Amino acid sequence: QSALTQPASVSGSPGQSITISCTGTRSDVGGYNYVSWYQQHPGKAPKLMIFDVTNRPSGVSTRFSGSKSGNTASLTISGLQTDDEADYYCSSYTSSGTLVVFGGGTKLTVL
Amino acid sequence: QVQLQESGPGLVKPSETLSLACAVSGYSIRSGYYWGWVRQHPGKGLEWIATIDYTGDTYYHPSHKSRVTISVDTSKNQFSLKLNSVTAADTAIYYCARWGGIANGRKFDYWGQGTLVTVSS
Numbered sequence: 572q573s574a575l576t577q578p579a580s581v582s583g584s585p586g587q588s589i590t591i592s593c594t595g596t597r598s599d600v601g602g603y604n605y606v607s608w609y610q611q612h613p614g615k616a617p618k619l620m621i622f623d624v625t626n627r628p629s630g631v632s633t634r635f636s637g638s639k640s641g642n643t644a645s646l647t648i649s650g651l652q653t654d655d656e657a658d659y660y661c662s663s664y665t666s667s668g669t670l671v672v673f674g675g676g677t678k679l680t681v682l
Numbered sequence: 683q684v685q686l687q688e689s690g691p692g693l694v695k696p697s698e699t700l701s702l703a704c705a706v707s708g709y710s711i712r713s714g715y716y717w718g719w720v721r722q723h724p725g726k727g728l729e730w731i732a733t734i735d736y737t738g739d740t741y742y743h744p745s746h747k748s749r750v751t752i753s754v755d756t757s758k759n760q761f762s763l764k765l766n767s768v769t770a771a772d773t774a775i776y777y778c779a780r781w782g783g784i785a786n787g788r789k790f791d792y793w794g795q796g797t798l799v800t801v802s803s
Contacts, residue, residue, distance in 0.1 A: 596745050605788040614776055616796050622789035664788040670741045671730040
């Protein structure tokens with residue numbers, strides 16, 4: 572069982588917006604602003620999309636945004652495109668013994 | 683541009699030691715940052731295994747601490763993972779990645795392409 576909880580799947584149509592949640596505890600998501608999000612296409616390495624809850628690395632589309640409330644972080648993708656179809660993982664720094672914890676991943680389907 | 687490349691055997695026998703190396707280009711390991719290993723069981727999620735910083739301080743996932751060693755070779759600008767006494771449960775894609783740490787943000791910003799390691803006799 573993963574340390575952070577994500578929905579197994581979400582779906583949306585092109586042009587729509589979707590939000591993926593990531594729930595942890597006060598030892599990780601709730602206690603630090605060190606949540607990051609990764610996109611992984613099949614057979615590819617993960618790609619950093621969001622870091623420090625809300626920041627986008629250079630080159631990542633502004634359609635991707637992050638937020639946090641309490642122990643739950645969220646990734647929102649607006650203006651869905653077919654290429655957004657991928658697995659998305661959240662991650663957080665943690666003070667609970669491991670350095671980093673990941674969510675179980677969410678499969679995004681763009682219908 | 684920072685690039686990471688994993689190398690090592692794709693097949694390891696049960697009870698033996700899995701050894702992987704990650705060659706880093708475009709950045710000198712001794713300049714900073716943390717360097718880590720993340721694995722992904724087939725069709726499953728990501729699992730952090732271990733991280734080492736540029737000073738040699740190591741961090742291990744408690745579940746693997748007794749079997750794992752991570753090390754850095756600054757002369758080759760690479761870092762390595764050794765996992766002892768492997769079983770079929772260690773079959774996974776192993777990724778090496780750069781982690782920012784305290785000074786550069788707690789995020790994996792560069793990843794290797796991953797290497798599949800199968801544990802089988």
